[in-house]
Amino acid sequence: MISRRDFLQVSMAASAIVGASGFGNWGRLAAQQALTQDQLLEFDTFGNVTLIHVTDIHAQLKPIYFREPEINLGVGDARGQIPHITGAEFRKLYGIEDGSPSAYALTYNDFAALGKEYGQVGGLDRVSTVINAIRAARPDALLLDGGDTWHGSYTCYHTQGQDMVNVMNKLAPDAMTFHWEFTLGSDRVHEILADLPFAALGQNIFDQEWDEPSENFESYKLFERGGTLVAVIGQAFPYMPIANPGWMFPEYSFGIRDERMQEMVDEARGEGAELVVVLSHNGFDVDKKMASRVSGIDVILSGHTHDAVPEPVLVGETIIIASGSNGKFVSRVDLDVRDGKMMGFKHKLIPIFSDVIEPDAEMTALIDEQRAPYLDQLTEVIGQLDMEAVLYRRGNFNGSWDDLICDALLSEREADIAMSPGVRWGPSLLPGQEITREDIWNVTSMTYPNAYRTEMTGEFIHVILEDVADNLFNPDPYYQQGGDMVRIGGMGYDIDVTKPQGSRITNLTLLKTGEAIDPAKTYMVAGWASVNEGTEGPPIWDVVESHIRKLGTVSTRPNNSVTVTGA
């Protein structure tokens, strides 16, 4: 039988490219076998160019736990394709043993037990060690940051991203692209850009008024590496003003703009680029479609949808690399570029096991320096997780963190129905862990946190669900926004993901009475993260903190309020 690895090589050879994945080296280790840093970093340096990809760190400076999704549905052509494969199916596809380190890193099953065994993941001091090791082997390796870096924690919020800027500057990326960074507000973004010691890229970042490429960002940058000219083209998150509050960055317009991407690829090739890399915050399915429509891209470093994909996905002659989120993974891609062509690649998705990889002491000190002024606030214990419960978010529908946040909104804001945004960031907590203020902020921190309380008709609630569902389940990825489904408390519904917009959502039920939602009746709804200017209400972290304090010990329950069909 042909293994996936062989298959990859065979299919690449067909296009005169030879590829190899380093994934198998650590992936098949027995569960009890001790993992070492050397094993994680093992890599036979290949070719003449090395790319290092980090993305969607969401300001997670310190090690965390992060549970990968259980439900991650693909629709249309993406149905049943990577990254829409989870759990046992995922392990089968990549030949991962149950209970192995890779099973823990890449799938959700037995998360609490494996988390206790293998420990935390991430921490930018560990990431630094990995990057240093790669640079030792290939000193001119390109380090590329896919964005969602200056957002997502207590310290990031209170320093307006400065903690992340300081730490990332020490990691010294060569280029970066953007998404949540813009929610700092354009003034603050401009302030940081003025001193940024590396390229700020985004071919699709436009001036809103003139509908022309923004002068504040470069579309691409050329780097001479390993005797070859490498073009790195930036692609920022295309739907910034729709998915996030446009009033915070009114000067900018985005969009996919794949015609312009083609122009940039052609222009860079015209200037002598032998390798074209797109540093993207499109999300995986959008990147797959873009790779099929734009010719001449060798590598897409994909971010936004937080997928950890252990082998490159091939679309034509383009390889797509996705490197997870929250500092949990670093991708290394070695490329053989000769005669103006990518002749072969080697790739490894390196999981950052925090207890295995030695932290870079200088980086630890720098991180602790950022946190020092806030340490008392960060470490204050608000409650405790019971011995059965895991708090996590990632997945298409409610995670247990979302259930807790929705419960907080329902009780603290005295509402019938709660809505919480389907963002993909936010680390997990294991049974028995103390819940600190930092943990609450890790799943709620943002610059538009106000928890509103308002009346909505049943009809309008239905419209919202249909609208958000289409942003996730539209069969054309260019019409998706890359978030998960809005999380609902106090109400249940059925969803058929294969139906068109307007007929996916049925059977809306108010849980406290068991009655069907009446389109004409009004309900009291509490939610947060409205993209509208002037939204009133206390910040969500205060609402959640108050709720957890009252609970003392937090337990979770199975949430069966959403019935999914068509998956």
Added chain:
Amino acid sequence: MNFSRRETLALGLGAAAMGFMPFRVNAAAEDAIAAFTGGAEVGSGGLTLTAPEIAENGNTVPIAVDAPGAAAILLLATGNPTPGVAEFKFGELAGSQAASTRIRLAGTQDVVAVAKMADGSFVQASSTVKVTIGGCGG
């Protein structure tokens, strides 16, 4: 807190426009195309319509049309109550047969452009523009 109806609607997850469901093609759009073409057959190719997949603001959506050699281009928002947006006419001395504008869309719908070529033939291009309340980008 007291909210006006408009604010209440907007509070959901943020509203770009009030109409959210895909709009059906207004019969007036078909009539407008028929009037423009005189009922002639409409082909494709040679006309580029550039529109965003998802509108950042349904009230002002940038649209561009480009049809080298065209004499006129009709632009329609097929789901608007009044679909007609513009008819661009190009004289013989026009340097290019391209135009761009911003239009208001009442909801998710197809934007259609029909070009009358110099030889009297017609070509059409269309693009679906989604108008969404958005708000949950991960």
